[in-house]
Structures are given as C-alpha cells and as structure tokens.
Amino acid sequence: MTDALEKMSSRATQLAAKAFTRRTLLKGAAAAGTLAAAGPFIARAASGELKVFAWSGYISPEMLADFEKKTGIKPSLTEYATNDELLNQLRASGGAGFDIIMPTVDRVPNYVEYELVQPLDESKVKFDGCIDSAVKGSAGMGGVVAGKRYLAPSDWGTEAIAYDGSAANLKYGEASYGDLWKPEYKGRVTVRGHSSLIGIALWLESQGKLPHPVREQFTEEKKARANFDAIIKVASENKASVGQFWSNENEAQGAFRTNGCVIGQTWDSSAASLGKEKLPVKFLAPKEGALAWMEGFCVTKGAKNLAQAYEWINWYYTPEAGAMYSNHTSINTTSKGAEAHLSDFNKAFFAAAYPGDALDKLWWWPIQEAWYVSIRNEYQDRFLAA
Amino acid sequence: MSEVLRRYGPVLTAVIVALCAFWVVMLVVLPQLLMIDFSLRPSLPPSRVGGPDDVYTVQNYVTLWNNTIHRSIFLQTIWASALVTALTFAVCYPVAYFMAQVAKPKTLPLMILLLVIPFWINELLRTFAWYIILAFNGPLNQALVGLGLIDQPIRFLGSPAGVIVGMVYVYILFMVFPLYNAIESLDRNQIEAARDLGSGWLRIHRRIVIPHAKPGIAVGCIMTFMLAAGSYAVPALLGGPSSRWFTEIIYNWFFEGGNWNQGAAYAFILLVLCVGFILGMMRLFKVGLTDVAK
Structure with a gap:
C-alpha cells in the first residue's frame, strides 16, 4: 500500500517536473507577488504561533526548533513546576493566555470543573500515532469527562524510590516504601509531602494496617480522613528521618546533589537527571508498586491558536518527536515507534527501574477531585508541622 | 491644597490629583477591597458562583483561629521577623554610624558603593547564593x-x-540608609561636648545618637519588619518544615490547596496584625507618625 502510494507520488513529482516551464515559472512568480501583497493574512493561516505551557524541563530547545522547522509555526514556551501552579495560574487568567497545557490526567476533571479547557476535536488528532493502551487507559483516569475527551496522552512516568547506590543497596522484590524510614537513613531522606503519605499508605496496606483500601480514600471523605489519620501517625513518628522535603524537580535533585540525602521517593526524571550527570543515583520500583502518572496535552478554553495546537499534538505523535522528548527527560513517551530512537542510557535506566513484574504492578493515581486535594493539603500541612 | 493650586496652576494640579487618586484607588484600595470580599466568601467552582451557596461568611477567618498549626506559624513569623529586624539593626547601626560620623569624606563614596554593589544583583539570585x-x-x-x-x-x-x-543579608540596605540619613544630621560638636564632659561611648550612643536618630531607626525597623514578615522567596529557598513562614501558608492556600478565598483571609489577617504590631511598637518606643514622615 505504502509502496504504491510512494510510486504514485514520485510519478506525480516527475510529471510536475516535466510540466515545469518558463511560463509556469513566470506565472508562479506573479502568484508569489500577489501572495506577498496579500501579506501577513495568508502567511498567518499557513504558520502562526503557539503558546505552550509545559512542565519545567520537559520541552527542550531542540524540540521547539524541530516543531518550528516541520510546521512553520513559531512556538513560545512557558514553564511551571507543579500541577497546582498550572491550575491556579489558569484560574487567574480564566483559561486564556496559553493554547496548550500539559496537566496530569487525574487532575483533568479539576480543569473541567473550573471551565479552563475545551473538549478536543478527536477528528483533528492523529491518535494512531499514540500507543493505543495510553489512549484507552487515559479515558478512565480523567482524560474523558462526561463523555468528552479533553486530554491527548503524551507521556507517563512514576514516582518510586531513588537511592544513592554507594549508601544503599536495594533489590527488586524486597525494596519497599517502608525502607525510607529505616534508622540507617535517618536525616538523609527526601520526600514530597503529600505523595509520601500515599507511599506510607501503600506500605501500611500491604501489612493490613490501613482502615480502608487506599483507592477508596479517593472516593469518600470519611474514608479519606480515617486513612489519613492512620497514615499521619506513622509519618509524624518518622519525620526526623526526612532531611529535605521537595515539591518540584529542582528541589528533588538538590536534595541528592547538595543536601546530603541518600534515599527518597522521587520522580523517575529526578533520578535520571542525576544519573546522566554520573552521580550514583539509581531508581527502583518498590514491591507495593511504583506510583504511576500519565500526562497529556489539553487545549485551553481561551486558546487563540486552535489549529496550531492540534498541529503541536500531531507533531508530537511522530516517533522522532516522542523520542526527542524521552531522551531529554527520561520520561516515557506515548508516541508510537519512539523506542527505535531512544538513547542507550534511557533503555538501561528503564530496564533497571522496572525489573520483573514491576510494570504489571504500577499503581496508577486515581482521579483527585477538588475536595480530595483540599483534604490532602490539610494532612500534608500536619505532616510538615509535625 | 490651595498652596498646590497656586504653585502649579489648575491643569497641573488636576493631573497631580488625578494621578494620586488613581494610585490610591486603583492600586491600593480596590485590590484590598476585592481581597476582603474574596475572603468573606466560600471557595466555589464557577458553576456555583452566584448560586445559593455563594453567601457571605466568616468561615475563612474561623479556620485560622481553629488551626493550631497555622496559628503557631503565624506567631513564629511575627517573632522571627522581629528578630530579623533586631539583628539587622545590630549589624547596620555601627556601619551607619561609621559612615555618618567617622568616615572621611573621601572614603565615604567607596563605602556606599561597596554596600550597594551586591544589591545590583537580583534578590532571588543572592538568596540562591546563600x-x-x-x-x-x-x-x-x-x-x-x-x-x-x-x-x-x-x-x-x-x-x-x-x-x-x-533575610538579614537581603534587608541590610533598607536599614543602613535611613539610619545613615538620621545620624548624619547630628552635629558632631554634640558628641565632642559629651565626651569633654566625661561621658563614656556607651552613654553617648544611648543619650545622644540614638535619640537623635530615632525617626531613622523607626523607618528602618518598619521597612525591615514588613519586608521580613511578607517575604516569600527567602523562606521558600532557605527554609524547611521547621522554619515555615506565614507567607508560605498563604501561597499554599492559593497554589496548592486551590482555595483562594481562604488564602485571601490569611493575607488580610497578616496585613492587619502586622500593621497593628507596628503601631503598638511605635507607641512602646514613643515614636509618632509625624516623626516617621520627616
């Protein structure tokens, strides 16, 4: 099929070349003249600009240059460090100012509730460039709200255990979220306030010490409070172990780089960045399952460059663009066929992080609604103040 | 007012008044009123704003009162800001005195330059250096x-x-210059007279220099205290859970809890209580508002 297409197109090119005479050249020049006279109106339809609001460290200058080269659209990038920063920034502008954003899938319902994003026109997105399971899976995790798709999945990654190989030796199958609180790491642990509480929850659940299953605390306020009360007790007892709390990529890396931490619950990208700098930091999924998240592109409600936003998504759904993203961040892209372009470091990092059945055990973040986020925030506060 | 009118004429006077009114109303009063209005409403998604749940309530203020963690962080912030102010004063007073009374006119510009140069760098970068x-x-x-x-x-x-x-490092200039201005206007003969009459250096400072410099000290302390209590960047970068600042709690309500109304209530309380604290301190040290205005 593709061969036939190629032949057809090359035939068409040859025909066009033959038909290319001086007369057509003159005609073409005249046409170009009118085009130039028509000025920026036509040029804008063909190229234009795009305002991208993405996680800090996600979109490399090479990616921006490649997008501009392939589409003629001039992208401008602004970065944010947390989901909540993105959400509240958009709330302040009423969903305007940016065309495309990259929320985490479980938080998308928040954006819909605050009327900040618009449903995607699925006929304009080339979903066949995206891994099928990601498209399907994202629907139940928040990507589809009230029957309308809001998110085009772009990448997935995990939060698991990062450790300094020279100070700790972890084995897959034995390593647990509970390892963080071992006495030998006292004062040298780094965690994120709210997600470490979930790490502790999974650890307690595996020992049968949690009042309700972890997943149920995301659905009912009473269960959330009962669970959090049990979690916060363990967390407070172990607070002295924490050397530094992190809340964004920069702080998580700083904990290992300059602040003497040797183990922690961090994003995969944090450990990978340190590993790329030849620091002995490794990353491993614990036996309770790595906390997995998925992110994707949403189009904002006030997007001014709608056509360009879809161009961006479709450009990203090419193997080359997806691989560029993964090689830059060490986060896994959902673009089909990107594996072939991945760097050796990335392949090795991925294999070491998820040995055995680790990929089957991934613990996907449930949808976090606004009421849950506010309770979560309250208990994080108590942990920090403990 | 008539003095202004006589001096600048009706057109320029109208422009000056209009600009001042714009400044006060649009940039000071309206935002504050908006914030107070925010702080008295519950946090609701857009679909329910203006609905039956959108009523005035003091719930957001009650939250702070009931939350022992936030209350203690608030008191800690006030206490630590006062400590920052005192330490900044302790560091700056000798420097300002030296510059104003001791340094030779030739070396003075060099000293001021040395003080100012680090402040050509952005506050955030200096904090990162720390x-x-x-x-x-x-x-x-x-x-x-x-x-x-x-x-x-x-x-x-x-x-x-x-x-x-x-913080002491970041706010040094806000203390040094008001102090320098105040001490500089002191006639050196007074100090010499005191010394001739047999007064020790401690007593000279306590009885002559400090009383003279009181307005400058008040201005420096007020600026440092307000900047410290309202600082976000320094505690966010250099602090941790054991040194959380009240501004971080406000930021947290806005950017993590997503409850802007609660954040507005906290911000308003911080403003009111800081102003109250300063007025109380001014009364304690017997500094009038007119002294500060000088």
Whole structure:
C-alpha cells in the first residue's frame, strides 16, 4: 500500500517536473507577488504561533526548533513546576493566555470543573500515532469527562524510590516504601509531602494496617480522613528521618546533589537527571508498586491558536518527536515507534527501574477531585508541622 | 491644597490629583477591597458562583483561629521577623554610624558603593547564593569540617537560622540608609561636648545618637519588619518544615490547596496584625507618625 502510494507520488513529482516551464515559472512568480501583497493574512493561516505551557524541563530547545522547522509555526514556551501552579495560574487568567497545557490526567476533571479547557476535536488528532493502551487507559483516569475527551496522552512516568547506590543497596522484590524510614537513613531522606503519605499508605496496606483500601480514600471523605489519620501517625513518628522535603524537580535533585540525602521517593526524571550527570543515583520500583502518572496535552478554553495546537499534538505523535522528548527527560513517551530512537542510557535506566513484574504492578493515581486535594493539603500541612 | 493650586496652576494640579487618586484607588484600595470580599466568601467552582451557596461568611477567618498549626506559624513569623529586624539593626547601626560620623569624606563614596554593589544583583539570585553556601555539602560546611571545628556537616538549610541569616543579608540596605540619613544630621560638636564632659561611648550612643536618630531607626525597623514578615522567596529557598513562614501558608492556600478565598483571609489577617504590631511598637518606643514622615 505504502509502496504504491510512494510510486504514485514520485510519478506525480516527475510529471510536475516535466510540466515545469518558463511560463509556469513566470506565472508562479506573479502568484508569489500577489501572495506577498496579500501579506501577513495568508502567511498567518499557513504558520502562526503557539503558546505552550509545559512542565519545567520537559520541552527542550531542540524540540521547539524541530516543531518550528516541520510546521512553520513559531512556538513560545512557558514553564511551571507543579500541577497546582498550572491550575491556579489558569484560574487567574480564566483559561486564556496559553493554547496548550500539559496537566496530569487525574487532575483533568479539576480543569473541567473550573471551565479552563475545551473538549478536543478527536477528528483533528492523529491518535494512531499514540500507543493505543495510553489512549484507552487515559479515558478512565480523567482524560474523558462526561463523555468528552479533553486530554491527548503524551507521556507517563512514576514516582518510586531513588537511592544513592554507594549508601544503599536495594533489590527488586524486597525494596519497599517502608525502607525510607529505616534508622540507617535517618536525616538523609527526601520526600514530597503529600505523595509520601500515599507511599506510607501503600506500605501500611500491604501489612493490613490501613482502615480502608487506599483507592477508596479517593472516593469518600470519611474514608479519606480515617486513612489519613492512620497514615499521619506513622509519618509524624518518622519525620526526623526526612532531611529535605521537595515539591518540584529542582528541589528533588538538590536534595541528592547538595543536601546530603541518600534515599527518597522521587520522580523517575529526578533520578535520571542525576544519573546522566554520573552521580550514583539509581531508581527502583518498590514491591507495593511504583506510583504511576500519565500526562497529556489539553487545549485551553481561551486558546487563540486552535489549529496550531492540534498541529503541536500531531507533531508530537511522530516517533522522532516522542523520542526527542524521552531522551531529554527520561520520561516515557506515548508516541508510537519512539523506542527505535531512544538513547542507550534511557533503555538501561528503564530496564533497571522496572525489573520483573514491576510494570504489571504500577499503581496508577486515581482521579483527585477538588475536595480530595483540599483534604490532602490539610494532612500534608500536619505532616510538615509535625 | 490651595498652596498646590497656586504653585502649579489648575491643569497641573488636576493631573497631580488625578494621578494620586488613581494610585490610591486603583492600586491600593480596590485590590484590598476585592481581597476582603474574596475572603468573606466560600471557595466555589464557577458553576456555583452566584448560586445559593455563594453567601457571605466568616468561615475563612474561623479556620485560622481553629488551626493550631497555622496559628503557631503565624506567631513564629511575627517573632522571627522581629528578630530579623533586631539583628539587622545590630549589624547596620555601627556601619551607619561609621559612615555618618567617622568616615572621611573621601572614603565615604567607596563605602556606599561597596554596600550597594551586591544589591545590583537580583534578590532571588543572592538568596540562591546563600543556598549554595549553606548547603549540606556546601563550602561553609566543608570549611568547618576541614578546620576540624565540627565532625559532621550541619543542616543549616531548613533551620530557622538559615532563613534569618538570609533575610538579614537581603534587608541590610533598607536599614543602613535611613539610619545613615538620621545620624548624619547630628552635629558632631554634640558628641565632642559629651565626651569633654566625661561621658563614656556607651552613654553617648544611648543619650545622644540614638535619640537623635530615632525617626531613622523607626523607618528602618518598619521597612525591615514588613519586608521580613511578607517575604516569600527567602523562606521558600532557605527554609524547611521547621522554619515555615506565614507567607508560605498563604501561597499554599492559593497554589496548592486551590482555595483562594481562604488564602485571601490569611493575607488580610497578616496585613492587619502586622500593621497593628507596628503601631503598638511605635507607641512602646514613643515614636509618632509625624516623626516617621520627616
């Protein structure tokens, strides 16, 4: 099929070349003249600009240059460090100012509730460039709200255990979220306030010490409070172990780089960045399952460059663009066929992080609604103040 | 008012009044009113704004009263800001006195330049510099361990000491210049007269220099205190859970809890209580508003 297409197109090119005479050249020049006279109106339809609001460290200058080269659209990038920063920034502008954003899938319902994003026109997105399971899976995790798709999945990654190989030796199958609180790491642990509480929850659940299953605390306020009360007790007892709390990529890396931490619950990208700098930091999924998240592109409600936003998504759904993203961040892209372009470091990092059945055990973040986020925030506060 | 009218004529006077009114109304009063309005409403998604749940309530203020963690962080912030102010004063007073009364006219410009140069760099970058210096594996710890003064590196970052050091450094200029201005206007003969009459240097400062410089001290202290209590960047970079600042709690309500109304209530309380604290201190030290205006 593709061969036939190629032949057809090359035939068409040859025909066009033959038909290319001086007369057509003159005609073409005249046409170009009118085009130039028509000025920026036509040029804008063909190229234009795009305002991208993405996680800090996600979109490399090479990616921006490649997008501009392939589409003629001039992208401008602004970065944010947390989901909540993105959400509240958009709330302040009423969903305007940016065309495309990259929320985490479980938080998308928040954006819909605050009327900040618009449903995607699925006929304009080339979903066949995206891994099928990601498209399907994202629907139940928040990507589809009230029957309308809001998110085009772009990448997935995990939060698991990062450790300094020279100070700790972890084995897959034995390593647990509970390892963080071992006495030998006292004062040298780094965690994120709210997600470490979930790490502790999974650890307690595996020992049968949690009042309700972890997943149920995301659905009912009473269960959330009962669970959090049990979690916060363990967390407070172990607070002295924490050397530094992190809340964004920069702080998580700083904990290992300059602040003497040797183990922690961090994003995969944090450990990978340190590993790329030849620091002995490794990353491993614990036996309770790595906390997995998925992110994707949403189009904002006030997007001014709608056509360009879809161009961006479709450009990203090419193997080359997806691989560029993964090689830059060490986060896994959902673009089909990107594996072939991945760097050796990335392949090795991925294999070491998820040995055995680790990929089957991934613990996907449930949808976090606004009421849950506010309770979560309250208990994080108590942990920090403990 | 008529004096202004006589001096500048009706057109220019109208422009000046209009600009002042714009400044006060649009940039000071309206935002504050908006914030108070925000703080008195519950946090609701857009679909329910204006609905039956959208009523005035003091719930957001009650939250702070009931939350023992936030209450203690608030008191800690006031206390630590006062400490920052006192330390900044202790550091700046000798410098300002030296510049105003002791330094030769030739060396004075050089001293002022040396004080000002670091402040050509952005506050955030200077705070990052402290972050590097105070880090667990940072140069300060390495030097102390290398000199054999300590065995194990100390975790300066995240401790109240780190935040206070960072703040004293950042706010030095806001203290030095008001002090310098005030001390500079003191006639040197008064100091010499006091010395001739047999007064010790401590008494000279206590009885002559400090009373004379009181308005300058008040201005410097008010600026430093308000900047410290309202600072976000320094505690966010150099602080940790054991040295949380009230501004971080406000930020947290806005950018993590997503409850802007609650955040507005907290911000308003911080403003009111800081102003109250300052007025109380001014009364305690018998400084009038007119002194400060000088």
